[in-house]
Amino acid sequence: MSAPQWAGRALAGVLDRIAVTRAEVGDRFPLFADPESGRWTTTRRGSWTGGFWAGLLWLRALHSGDASDRQAAAECTARLTDWVHADTAARGLILWYGTALADDAGSVALRERAARACIDAYDHELGLVPWGSAFGGPRLVARVDGAPGMVPLLASVNAKAAESHLRTHLELGAPGWSRGRAWLLLAVADALRCLDVPDLRGAVPELTPSRHVPLATEEHPDGPIDTSAAAITAVALLKLGQRDRATAVLEELVRVHLADSGALLDGCYDLGGGVGMRHELVWGDFFLAFGLAVLTGLVDAHAV
Template sequence: MTGERSWAEDALGLLLRRVEETYGQVGDRFPLYADPDSGVWTSTGRGSWTGGFWAGLLWLRARHTGGEPDRSAAAAATARLAPWVDADTATRGLILWYGTALAADDDVVAAALRERAAKAVLAGWDPVLGVVPWGAALGGPRLRARADGVPGLVPLLTAAGPQGRAAAAAHLHRHLDLCLDGDGGGRPHPAWRWAEPRRGRAPDADSVPEADPVSGWVPEADPAPGWARGESWLLLAVADGLLHVGGRRPGDVLPNGRLEGDPQDAPQGAPHGGAPLSADPPSAGPPSTGPRSAAPSSAAPPSAAPPQAAPLHAAHEAPWLTGRLAESAERLLLQGEFLDGPLVPPAEAGEPEGPVDTSAAAVAAVALLKLARVPGAGWAEACADRAEAVLRRLVEVHLTRPGGGGRPAGMLLDGCYDKGTGTAIGHELVWGDFFLALGLSGLLGRVDLTRT
């Protein structure tokens, strides 16, 4: 290809050749992060929360080559995500949306897996809290709401029909209520925990007495406001909300069986307004060999509903309108400095001299490209220009090239897996590779980002 975007074509080719090399390394396992000098991957047996990104990369390679062996490899990786369908985790959006959304249109197995996953996630939606809880599969309290539990889950839920679409809107808007309206010191607060005790049960030992008496949610200290990847996840979720959900329509059937417009709807919790990164779902097989593997909680989701949480806005304020999502997008663009901050942000905004996170930049680039495709959006040109600038910076500064001192070409370096624990800082991360490849594919018109 010639022209002003030949750099993007060349970079995509490098990334997809790296996928082929990675496949030769990991076989039927799932890559997690790679050493920046040797390119050797740390992998996990069942994929963890990142498994869908590996399947997605394989599907991007299959689209690029058109080869049947590549398609078979992608289909096999997607099929291996099936154990996550019933796992108690909101990261099923990351796993099962991105693991199926790029599959070939005639791949009935991927389509069936996506449909099963959408219905399973819908069954886990809590009509009082207004979210699909973070869950217990990755360890820690299950009644949590986190920024990384929203992307992917929004479009995945819409695959469950009108009820799924309503639950997707509820889940997204509740997280916006918390992350944007909480005391985040000027930046979104990415993590919250439900602290109000349930009826008939003693309060959790770690209940926080300062819990908001209206909503029942309390902010968590880790991850803190300024977590770059959390801000990018939230922007991606809002972009998907605008493209896949928009405003709830009169006549939509809600997960509690009511119709939109029913005056009894609002009190049922419909909002008006770095996880443990390598845990695997419950399995009779051997545990993941990835780092910081957390044993899944043996506690099933509680059968008793929590006390009714008061909505954060009154019903007549019409929070479901697309305008609310547009306003949230504008706030995130401003608070996260997505249009005027560093092209590749520090992993933590409070430490501007600390390590950067190229994976956060890659996620943000895809979110910006999606926002540029929202019909009638005044920010479209600015988002499109910024997304291309981010992608070009990642390619020119952080992507390895042939002849790079023995390490493989096509590695997106300088990702930050978990700064707090010192895990894989400055490494290649599988989700960083995925979002860079997806962003370049969207930029080149190879993938319809309004559908992925």
């Protein structure tokens, strides 16, 4: 199936933006960028989003074929090593998305170490890998953003643990929070690929928003939208074989919310805290870029 021309142009723009961001942030990790100035707020260790920056660098390397881009991606992935034994289910987001597109020996070994560390953290009584204490707060809780990435990591070493982890998170749900539903939809899409769980396809309609670009939360109908939730959903839909709907979501993101700089704007980082409510978000960029890469044939939908 041929890709729409706008997808190729948009992908090139997003990947050009990565080079600009890399020059700006250096050895730090971008988190979110101001919609006016484009300046990034960064973190030293990457927080829960570091894997998406590494993933973007790998996408650029795949697209360009340039050895320097590949080296930058591998070096960034290596900087995620300290997260292997961090007490958090966010290791799925960090260490799956930071390594899945990589094929160098170091990154592959890191992914395998991460999978073993996550299964070691699996709580058999709770039926999941707890959210953990790495970011503060109570340890033995579950958050829906602990499902994506964690499912394929766990599945690589223990399918039963991966299934239990996901089903427990689905039971808890994510009422009202569009990104929470998107994370769960993505985890379901991955589970349908790597686990024997055909019944979970029934969860797809409930987790798929009616709007292409949903509100950040239904509790604030006059509040901001979240383009990052839309981009996550689009990738999940591509994995689920719903290419037409995914293409429609990606087209709206590109047409309405992609700046000339290649930045995906109107992402909502933290509505409750009033932080980054209409900003460029590094994971929004990643899922938009990945979705466009699938449409253009650069990668397979199940590459991550």
